[in-house]
Amino acid sequence: MPIKTYREAINEALRQEMEANDRVIIIGEDVAGGAGGSAGGAEAAGGVMGITAGLATKFGRDRVIDTPITESAIIGMAAGAALTGMRPVAELMFADFIGVCLDQIYNQAAKFRYMFGGKARTPLVVRTMIGAGMGAGPQHSQAIYPMLTMIPGLKVIVPSNAYDAKGLLIQAIRDDDPVIFCEHKSLLGDSCEVPDEPYAIPFGQAAITRKGSDLTLVGISRMVKFCNEVADRLQKDGISIEVIDIRTTSPLDAATILESVKKTGRLVVVDEANPMCSVASEIASIAASDAFDYLDAPIKKVTAPHTPVPASPTLEALYLPTPDKIEVVVRDLLEY
Amino acid sequence: MQLSRDQLLSAYRRMRTIREFEERLHVEFLSGTVPGFLHLYSGQEAIAVGICEQLDDDRDYIGSTHRGHGHCIAKGVDVKAMMKEIYCKKNGVCGGKGGSMHIADLDKGMLGANAIVGGAPPLALGAALSAKLLKTGGVAVPFIGDGAANQGTVAESMNMAAVLKLPMVFMFENNGYAEFTAASYATAGSIEARAKAYNIPAVTVDGADFFAVYEAAREAIERARNGGGPSAIEAKAYRFWGHFAGDPQRYRAAGETKELRENHDCLKIFADKVTQAALLDQAEMNAIDVEVMQLIEDAVAEAKADPQPDPESLYKDVYVSYN
Numbered sequence: 001m002p003i004k005t006y007r008e009a010i011n012e013a014l015r016q017e018m019e020a021n022d023r024v025i026i027i028g029e030d031v032a033g034g035a036g037g038s039a040g041g042a043e044a045a046g047g048v049m050g051i052t053a054g055l056a057t058k059f060g061r062d063r064v065i066d067t068p069i070t071e072s073a074i075i076g077m078a079a080g081a082a083l084t085g086m087r088p089v090a091e092l093m094f095a096d097f098i099g100v101c102l103d104q105i106y107n108q109a110a111k112f113r114y115m116f117g118g119k120a121r122t123p124l125v126v127r128t129m130i131g132a133g134m135g136a137g138p139q140h141s142q143a144i145y146p147m148l149t150m151i152p153g154l155k156v157i158v159p160s161n162a163y164d165a166k167g168l169l170i171q172a173i174r175d176d177d178p179v180i181f182c183e184h185k186s187l188l189g190d191s192c193e194v195p196d197e198p199y200a201i202p203f204g205q206a207a208i209t210r211k212g213s214d215l216t217l218v219g220i221s222r223m224v225k226f227c228n229e230v231a232d233r234l235q236k237d238g239i240s241i242e243v244i245d246i247r248t249t250s251p252l253d254a255a256t257i258l259e260s261v262k263k264t265g266r267l268v269v270v271d272e273a274n275p276m277c278s279v280a281s282e283i284a285s286i287a288a289s290d291a292f293d294y295l296d297a298p299i300k301k302v303t304a305p306h307t308p309v310p311a312s313p314t315l316e317a318l319y320l321p322t323p324d325k326i327e328v329v330v331r332d333l334l335e336y
Numbered sequence: 337m338q339l340s341r342d343q344l345l346s347a348y349r350r351m352r353t354i355r356e357f358e359e360r361l362h363v364e365f366l367s368g369t370v371p372g373f374l375h376l377y378s379g380q381e382a383i384a385v386g387i388c389e390q391l392d393d394d395r396d397y398i399g400s401t402h403r404g405h406g407h408c409i410a411k412g413v414d415v416k417a418m419m420k421e422i423y424c425k426k427n428g429v430c431g432g433k434g435g436s437m438h439i440a441d442l443d444k445g446m447l448g449a450n451a452i453v454g455g456a457p458p459l460a461l462g463a464a465l466s467a468k469l470l471k472t473g474g475v476a477v478p479f480i481g482d483g484a485a486n487q488g489t490v491a492e493s494m495n496m497a498a499v500l501k502l503p504m505v506f507m508f509e510n511n512g513y514a515e516f517t518a519a520s521y522a523t524a525g526s527i528e529a530r531a532k533a534y535n536i537p538a539v540t541v542d543g544a545d546f547f548a549v550y551e552a553a554r555e556a557i558e559r560a561r562n563g564g565g566p567s568a569i570e571a572k573a574y575r576f577w578g579h580f581a582g583d584p585q586r587y588r589a590a591g592e593t594k595e596l597r598e599n600h601d602c603l604k605i606f607a608d609k610v611t612q613a614a615l616l617d618q619a620e621m622n623a624i625d626v627e628v629m630q631l632i633e634d635a636v637a638e639a640k641a642d643p644q645p646d647p648e649s650l651y652k653d654v655y656v657s658y659n
Binding site for chain 2: 029030042044045099305307
């Protein structure tokens with residue numbers, strides 16, 4: 001099977017869905033790039049990270065729309081277009097910029113269906129880049145999915161690998177509800193086997209990436225990669241770790257997590273987001289509530305601290321959960 | 337308008353410092369020693385310096401952008417502490433926790449570079465409101481790119497400033513490109529006309545001409561200090577580098593930046609004007625160039641040698657107190 005990067009998998013999902021349905025359009029800042037430029041206006045960027053490269057050239061600028069830098073108008077326009085027959089994929093370049101346009105997501109798109117008495121469909125996808133690891137500082141590095149997960153009406157997707165990125169994005173585009181698709185900037189170059197043909201991965205179905213019996217590690221986005229690494233390390237010491245990739249924070253596949261915890265009796269949740277009111281907190285709460293009798297040890301979280309993301313790479317490395325930090329917590333918990 | 341020799345020398349030194357700082361950072365960034373993202377101000381020096389030379393450290397504030405190094409230097413932020421911050425080191429002006437896009441120095445009236453496009457103008461409203469209520473006579477100046485000009489925050493801020501007659505100068509820098517997209521595509525109408533629609537006096541000047549910027553800024557600052565409310569200046573600007581250091585600039589015609597450096601270099605234009613008018617001689621400016629080069633050389637060396645931030649600093653300063 002062909003090997004593709006996370007970046008290529010996302011590009012392929014967009015291309016295939018645009019080929020399949022001419023109502024699928026892309027809206028964002030520099031998603032093509034070069035408009036009006038002295039070089040003649042040809043596509044010049046394909047997104048700040050090159051994820052949408054080639055799409056404007058292939059599908060034309062009527063379907064790959066470069067916008068001014070104006071996030072409220074981008075998201076609002078995409079939400080309005082979704083409500084009126086299009087299937088827009090809006091790009092919010094860095095997830096941190098959600099502060100500029102949150103009203104259009106939180107008070108508008110997320111609530112249309114409910115407050116309009118079930119009459120609205122809003123097939124909106126907001127692709128956005130999350131996460132630390134590039135020294136990009138406090139306003140370009142945040143993992144903001146917890147605040148989106150708590151909003152009823154939104155679906156929130158956190159792919160951890162190229163295969164999932166393609167299948168989950170195709171599902172997102174075909175989905176009739178507003179979806180926030182969180183791409184981790186430190187995963188863009190990671191690759192794995194990705195089929196050429198289109199396929200959709202349903203939301204709310206976690207993946208078990210390592211089978212095990214001694215302890216359950218639940219990871220989110222890039223943290224799944226670290227969890228897998230820890231499981232592989234510990235396997236050499238005869239320790240059997242089960243790793244669960246939740247893939248989507250809303251809907252959340254509680255059943256797979258509970259089934260695993262009931263088997264292993266131990267749970268560590270690894271989350272790059274800040275620790276308060278987080279997805280990790282939610283998962284810990286579900287396990288405490290619904291698997292209490294099966295737990296052999298306290299539930300532990302490995303998360304970023306309750307601080308902004310520092311610019312300094314030295315401090316950023318301390319900020320982030322790492323395989324070493326996860327391993328320490330896992331080994332401690334196994335001895336509880 | 338007559339600037340003294342000292343004022344002219346000061347302005348030249350600041351502009352040259354910004355240019356040298358940025359050109360050196362470009363080299364250092366490509367060598368891989370600078371972390372994070374870097375947006376260079378080369379070519380736009382006369383705008384920051386043309387207005388900031390007329391602002392006071394203690395009562396006047398500026399709000400900046402992701403392309404903020406020039407604004408910081410023009411407002412008097414310490415060049416060595418800035419360089420350490422860009423290297424994310426312990427003795428950087430923000431302790432290494434802000435980096436290039438978040439350099440701030442409130443003691444110098446610098447409200448921060450800003451990684452959110454259009455983030456600063458509402459904050460500058462606040463600084464202007466403080467100045468008005470505290471009767472400091474201070475003025476607030478948000479720098480706004482042609483890209484940011486299209487953000488709702490900018491429209492909201494101009495309206496609010498006009499309604500409350502706040503002491504502000506909206507300093508637009510139209511360098512022709514918002515990231516990789518031309519202003520001719522993305523910015524409808526004219527920025528000057530947008531300001532005028534709020535009854536804000538507005539002019540357009542050549543941002544490569546220090547004296548044009550200086551004169552427009554002088555009038556605007558005087559109006560603000562005298563209770564006349566906000567003004568706007570649209571400076572036509574020339575971005576010598578790409579959106580960020582390392583940008584391949586495929587959206588630009590071959591030779592465009594070369595042409596800008598040849599015909600729209602604010603430092604050359606300044607030097608020609610002051611020598612032709614016999615206000616300064618070239619030797620004086622050459623001497624400044626040598627001093628500035630040494631300053632930047634020292635700043636880079638000291639930044640590289642500066643220690644990493646202490647690990648415990650990760651947890652400090654999230655709050656003033658938290659119990």
